Amino acid sequence: MTTGIEARSRILNHLRDGLGDTQPLSQEDDIGCVADVQRNYEERIQQFSHMMAAAKADVHRTTDRLWPELLEQLLREKKISNLLVSLQKEPGKRLAEYEPDFVLRDTGDNPLAIKDELFFGTPAALTTCRGAIAETGSLVIWPDAQEPRAMSLIPPVHFVLLKARDIHSTFADVIRLEGWATGMPTNALLISGPSKTADIARILAYGAHGPRELVVILVDDEAN
Amino acid sequence: MNDFRERVDRDLNNPLLRSNFREAMNFLMDKRSSRFPDDEQLQSLRDLGASIRKRALSKLPDLLEQLEARLRDNGIRVHWAESPEQANQIVLDIARHHGAKTVIKGKSMVSEETELNEFLEQEGVTPIESDMGEYILQLAEDKPSHIVMPAIHKTRQEIAHLFEDNLAGCEYTEDVDALILAARKELRKAFHSADIGLTGVNFMVAETGTLVLVENEGNGRMSTTVPNVHIAMTGLEKVIESLDDLPPLLTLLTNSATGQPITTYVNMISSPRQQGEDGPEEVHLILLDNGRTIPYADKEMRQTLQCIRCAACMNHCPVYTRLGGHAYGTTYPGPIGSILSPHLLGLEETKDLPSASTLCGACSEVCPVRIPIPDLLRRLRHEGVRKLKSGEEAVIRGHGAKYTHTEKAAWLSWSKLYSSPALYRTFALSATLFRGLTPSRMKGWTDHRTLPRPAKKSLHSLVKSYRKQNGASL
Numbered sequence: 001m002t003t004g005i006e007a008r009s010r011i012l013n014h015l016r017d018g019l020g021d022t023q024p025l026s027q028e029d030d031i032g033c034v035a036d037v038q039r040n041y042e043e044r045i046q047q048f049s050h051m052m053a054a055a056k057a058d059v060h061r062t063t064d065r066l067w068p069e070l071l072e073q074l075l076r077e078k079k080i081s082n083l084l085v086s087l088q089k090e091p092g093k094r095l096a097e098y099e100p101d102f103v104l105r106d107t108g109d110n111p112l113a114i115k116d117e118l119f120f121g122t123p124a125a126l127t128t129c130r131g132a133i134a135e136t137g138s139l140v141i142w143p144d145a146q147e148p149r150a151m152s153l154i155p156p157v158h159f160v161l162l163k164a165r166d167i168h169s170t171f172a173d174v175i176r177l178e179g180w181a182t183g184m185p186t187n188a189l190l191i192s193g194p195s196k197t198a199d200i201a202r203i204l205a206y207g208a209h210g211p212r213e214l215v216v217i218l219v220d221d222e223a224n
Numbered sequence: 225m226n227d228f229r230e231r232v233d234r235d236l237n238n239p240l241l242r243s244n245f246r247e248a249m250n251f252l253m254d255k256r257s258s259r260f261p262d263d264e265q266l267q268s269l270r271d272l273g274a275s276i277r278k279r280a281l282s283k284l285p286d287l288l289e290q291l292e293a294r295l296r297d298n299g300i301r302v303h304w305a306e307s308p309e310q311a312n313q314i315v316l317d318i319a320r321h322h323g324a325k326t327v328i329k330g331k332s333m334v335s336e337e338t339e340l341n342e343f344l345e346q347e348g349v350t351p352i353e354s355d356m357g358e359y360i361l362q363l364a365e366d367k368p369s370h371i372v373m374p375a376i377h378k379t380r381q382e383i384a385h386l387f388e389d390n391l392a393g394c395e396y397t398e399d400v401d402a403l404i405l406a407a408r409k410e411l412r413k414a415f416h417s418a419d420i421g422l423t424g425v426n427f428m429v430a431e432t433g434t435l436v437l438v439e440n441e442g443n444g445r446m447s448t449t450v451p452n453v454h455i456a457m458t459g460l461e462k463v464i465e466s467l468d469d470l471p472p473l474l475t476l477l478t479n480s481a482t483g484q485p486i487t488t489y490v491n492m493i494s495s496p497r498q499q500g501e502d503g504p505e506e507v508h509l510i511l512l513d514n515g516r517t518i519p520y521a522d523k524e525m526r527q528t529l530q531c532i533r534c535a536a537c538m539n540h541c542p543v544y545t546r547l548g549g550h551a552y553g554t555t556y557p558g559p560i561g562s563i564l565s566p567h568l569l570g571l572e573e574t575k576d577l578p579s580a581s582t583l584c585g586a587c588s589e590v591c592p593v594r595i596p597i598p599d600l601l602r603r604l605r606h607e608g609v610r611k612l613k614s615g616e617e618a619v620i621r622g623h624g625a626k627y628t629h630t631e632k633a634a635w636l637s638w639s640k641l642y643s644s645p646a647l648y649r650t651f652a653l654s655a656t657l658f659r660g661l662t663p664s665r666m667k668g669w670t671d672h673r674t675l676p677r678p679a680k681k682s683l684h685s686l687v688k689s690y691r692k693q694n695g696a697s698l
Contacts, residue, residue: 004314008304011460011513015285018521024286025279027468032271034472035262051485111502115450119416136486145500149449153442172471181467184432186498187449190490195442197404198482199357199373201380202251205404208356209411210442210489 037135037169041222044134044167049218051137055193056206057214061164064219068098071159071217075102075124078213084118084125084155086146091128091161111148118150124157131166133174138190139216140174149187158211160191164220228576231551241377245548248376252539255483256590273476274594276469277530284520287430287463288511294433298495300507308338311512315340315422315455318508319349322453324419328411330437330444331355332424333371333533334457334512337555337568340422351422352414354443359407363390369549371556372481372535377548411443421447421504425458426532427473428509431466433494435509438478440488448493454504456493460511461520461529473532476592480534515568515621522619524603528563530593535560537587537597543580552577559587563600571608571622578604652682 039047049059062070075083082103085092095104105122107114127147130140139160143149152158168174171190175181180188195210206212235241260266280287292302305311311334319327327344329335329351341351341362353362357375361368363386368374375383380398387406388396394406423444427436435456437444448454464470478484497503519525538544538558549557554565554574562577578601587597608626612618641647659678666675681689 004304004310007306007310007513011304011306011511011517012285012288014513014517015288015520018517018526019285020521020523022282022523024283025275027279030272030275030279032268032273032275034269034272034475035265055488109500111500115416115502119412138486138490143501148502149445150502153445153449170471171474172468175467175471181431184434184467184492184494186493186495186501186503188434188492188494189445190486191488192486192490193488195440196488197356197441199355199360199375199441200383200400200403201378202248202373202376203380203400205400207408208404208441208443209354209408209415209446 034170034172039134039169041164044169045164045218045220047134048132048137048167051135052193052214052216053137055137056196057137057193057216059216059218061218061220064221067161067217067219068095068100071095071126072098072100072102074159074215075100078124078157080123080157082123083159084114084122084151086127088146089128091126095126107146107148107151109145111145111150115150118154122155124159125151125155126159126161127152128161129166131168131174131178132162133169133171133190134167135170136190136192138171138192141189141191142185143187143189144185149189152189152191153210156207156211157213157215158191158194159215159217161217161219164218164222228551228553228580231553232547232580235547235551240379241548242546244377244379245545248370248373249539249545252373252482252535256480256536256539257483259479259483259485269472269476270592270594272472273532273592274530276464276473277532277593278527280464280469281461281520281526281529283465284461284463287465288460291428291430291433291463294430295509296433298433300433300435300495300509303508303510304513305510306513308512308514311338311457311510311514312340312343314508314510315457316344316347316349318453318455318506319344319420322419324349324453326350326352326414326418327420327422327455328352328354328414328418328447328451329358330421330423330439330447331358331374332422332457333368333555334424334459335422336368337514338457338512340457352411352418354411354414354447355439356404356407356441356443359411360386363387367550368555369557370535370538371533377550415446415450418447418451420453420455421449421451422455422457423447425456425462425509426477427470428458428463429465429467429470430463434467435493435507436470436474437491437493438474438487438489439491440484442489445489445491448491449503452504453506453508454493454496455508455510457510458512459516460513461516461531477532477534480536480590480592515570518620519567525563525567525600525619527595528560528567528600530595531560531564532593533560534592536590536592537595540586540590542582542584542586547580552580559597559601560595563595563597563604566604566620566622571604571620571625573622575608575622575625578602578608649684652684656680656682656685 087106197208369377544558
């Protein structure tokens with residue numbers, strides 16, 4: 001749906017008139033480039049962890065077998081007694097089998113129905129991610145019905161499971177290798193640390209509107 | 225705008241403001257330079273940034289149509305507004321349609337440009353700013369003084385008093401964590417109950433129909449996730465051709481703005497919520513012209529529209545650093561404001577802005593998309609004092625707004641004087657002979673300085689007599 005039909009045509013006409021003899025440029029006309037940095041598997045992990053730590057996120061490297069135990073320990077240390085997780089996804093199922101000493105709360109089928117719970121009664125959530133970017137220390141997340149957008153935003157502590165082999169070198173690599181241009185989701189996110197602000201006298205404070213803590217559980221398959 | 229000089233005097237004579245800005249700009253300049261250690265790589269990246277923006281502008285109307293078609297296919301509604309009034313009315317119509325009482329706002333400079341808050345309040349809809357800086361300003365009934373850090377002119381103590389006076393149960397504290405926590409609690413309630421979320425946009429990707437928002441706080445994500453309706457409002461120049469164009473521009477934007485390799489959140493929105501998902505049921509995009517098509521029609525001034533709003537130009541500007549943002553009197557201050565505002569508001573309203581620069585060139589040295597700001601400032605100065613030839617169309621509203629017969633006559637005389645040796649010699653002789661008659665006050669100059677008296681003898685005559693005594697070589 002487009003509104004303001006007259007405004008639309010006037011604006012486009014102004015722009016077309018304004019083009020004059022301008023020839024459309026193509027990508028081949030571009031000059032300059034982004035410095036090309038190639039990183040191997042271990043370097044990607046190191047760079048990712050370094051950038052995340054610089055943004056005050058915690059990264060814990062573990063194995064596929066040990067991560068539920070690690071998560072349990074982290075929750076105990078943070079004195080968090082319940083965790084929001086999708087029991088329909090693999091990590092949720094794993095946790096349910098593991099029978100941890102904290103309460104597992106399922107996101108269910110209708111994310112809109114858990115809005116109040118998210119705002120007022122969810123101390124922490126665990127989500128998966130699609131991958132990560134080493135260069136900037138960013139998690140790539142495409143929220144869905146089981147792991148909705150609000151899950152990585154509203155709870156004060158956000159745990160993320162990341163498989164080490166899913167860490168790409170750059171954002172440009174992610175876009176190209178995963179063919180993003182052929183189909184974008186409703187919402188794609190890069191998350192590069194806990195929420196923060198420096199709007200008061202340039203002093204950095206964490207937990208502005210989103211999570212105060214971002215904890216990445218890095219599952220390293222190669223270490224198995 | 226006509227009391228520009230009064231505002232300059234006011235702000236130059238405010239030592240606290242000057243030291244706040246000096247420190248803040250030093251901080252931002254240091255942060256940026258630490259992120260670009262390799263100059264060769266930086267220059268190449270800037271070349272690429274400029275190429276991407278020039279390429280997008282070289283086919284702007286086509287890209288806007290492509291963007292619109294993709295967004296429409298994705299279920300996002302597109303609105304076109306020629307003026308701030310039209311843009312505000314579109315927001316109000318959407319609010320009325322949904323019976324909305326409150327609009328929670330992520331940071332949007334375009335909504336500052338259209339004075340949306342004032343308009344909505346008059347119409348009985350409550351706008352709530354949620355960016356911490358903007359929230360502080362809304363409580364203080366103040367305006368942004370910087371486009372990236374809007375409340376940079378406020379001290380911690382001022383904010384502490386403001387929160388104590390306005391936030392229920394908030395006691396005076398200068399602890400920044402406590403202040404942020406107090407605002408977080410207050411704004412969480414607002415997010416929970418808001419009917420509409422309104423944000424700006426950093427980039428619009430024509431290829432996929434994607435709106436890209438960058439931020440650190442999470443209020444942009446909250447505004448685009450929790451309320452049932454999301455309205456994005458932006459200038460029509462923010463479109464880029466493809467997703468591949470995004471990573472280099474993101475790198476340039478966040479590193480140039482705050483010296484961050486990336487912001488905490490990069491939020492890419494391509495549709496309203498689908499079956500089973502969360503997020504808004506409706507997403508609207510308002511594309512605002514408000515004079516942007518005017519510089520577009522001039523190849524030189526079109527470069528103004530390359531801007532990605534990083535604010536590096538103001539952070540590095542010696543004039544902005546001394547004045548702060550409010551003295552400019554426009555939504556966008558600093559060097560970019562001085563070349564953009566004349567198009568948005570007309571030169572009549574903004575005639576002093578192109579002169580509010582030393583033309584030192586610091587802005588163009590740091591601009592991530594290589595906008596030749598000093599050249600554009602000089603061009604606007606020229607357009608401001610130039611009379612149109614017969615049949616010539618004005619390239620800017622308020623063309624010739626600074627033209628005066630007196631100035632024209634003065635420069636004509638100067639030109640005659642300096643191009644005729646006989647006249648020049650007569651002038652130099654009279655200036656030295658009658659130097660006692662130099663007036664003690666001269667407008668502008670003597671307000672802040674003592675007027676120099678011409679010397680007894682001119683340099684020319686001194687050289688002449690020296691040569692007479694000592695031979696030809698000086």
